[in-house]
Amino acid sequence: MIRVRIAPSPTGFAHVGTAYTALFNYAFAKNKKNEGKFILRLEDTDVKRNVKGAEEAIYEGLSWLGLSWDEGPDKDKGEYGPYRQSERLKTYREWAERLLKEKKAYEDEGAIRFKNTGKDMVWDDLIRGKISFPGGEVTDFVILKSDGYPTYNFGAVIDDILMEITHVIRGEEHISNTPRQLALYTAFAKAHPKFAHLPTLRNKDRKKLSKRRDPVDLRVFREKGYLPEALVNFLCLLGWSHPQGKEIFDLEEFVRLFDFKRVRSAGPIFDTTKLDWINGEYIRKTNNDSLAKLVWEYAERKYPLEKVEEIIPLVRERMNKLSEFFTLAGFLVEEKPPKPLFLTDSYSANISGATISKLNNLPESRWNKQNLDKVLGEANRMAGTATGDFFMDIRGTIAGSSVTPPITESIEILGKKETIDRLKTGQKKFSK
């Protein structure tokens, strides 16, 4: 039985790196007939850095991405819990004292320190092959702090033993911790789990992603209008490649095809340019009704759902992020009319009394794209201006922008009264 875990610290928000590690752990656990267990353990042993709400943020972030865990602090304790390290202090003390009794550790100013054996440490990494450290590298290190909390290396090893973790899949930055952990397994005469060290996600400076400078908070991705499926897909593509070279695939497919053989060891740059494209692909894959709901929720239900549904077909191929709905179609949903733009030299001919009365003569009941095309075409001929210019001025006048969805469709949705009001306003402002 495969058992894997992620072990984030609740020190703030859900980090995209945590999601990345979780994704690969999840895929590995569920890959084999879906029978592996994916465990969430909270390493809250740095009392000073624990932040309230951080735990919930982690749950939220992972759930948003569809990465569900089988065991964790929010679930029944079961035979392996509790899953918060702060609730396992007694256990760590017992195990540390065992080492003390066997003279494999010693007390040092209120802390307990592990006595290094000086042996070379080697393991066969699932992603990188053989990795070895010279024995002198591991010095005596603290395993139990004077406040009674375990250090990372100790807590992780004890829990991995007790929780029967079979595979430790984590970031590359933990490679240098592995010899210390291996020494601990040896001291307890326990077989160590298999290790797989994933590449670290980097920023444009090729440095490991930083909380300070890089967009790493999962909530921010949601706020920017990314779909969780798209983010997951993007994350899959960092360090892993689809055997058929596919770029767009869902979590289920990733899980099914996952293999460490296809994981690269070089650290990829987390460049969201491609994520924007992937997100657009997912938006275009979503049907109108579902997409309208997503936008509606994204807008915190500020606009009528029916209105959003009406607009979606006009913008679905124009947006890569949900947020772009507003820049594209804001003029159709906002109460306040936009400031008109006069975009061509033939404005006065385009937005003329003739144009407006032509539209005015079209009754509400016949206010649809087909008739609008006809009427606007006639108005354009009367104005005697270039078609592009004609529509451009209508665009600028009713939308206050030179980039909008198609004009006749937009006018249909805007409605007769509002359209004519805006055209009149534009005409008036222009002549001033």
Add this chain to the structure above:
RNA sequence: GGCCCCAUCGUCUAGUGGUCUAGGACACUAGGUUCUCAUCCUAGAAACCAGGGUUCGAGUCCCUGUGGGGUCACCA
């Protein structure tokens, strides 16, 4: 600096000794479609870090160098 990891187009990557005059995707450029923008279609530019080996043959194996990264806490 010690130790460790890594190295193919700007970015994500394919490639497990010959089919590589190195393939795909994003981004970019040009053109087509079009009332703008986008979608869509077509084309284009763009990479094996360097030097030594091994081999009939190296992007692929080995060594060295260079470059990048990680880590050296009573943080995780």
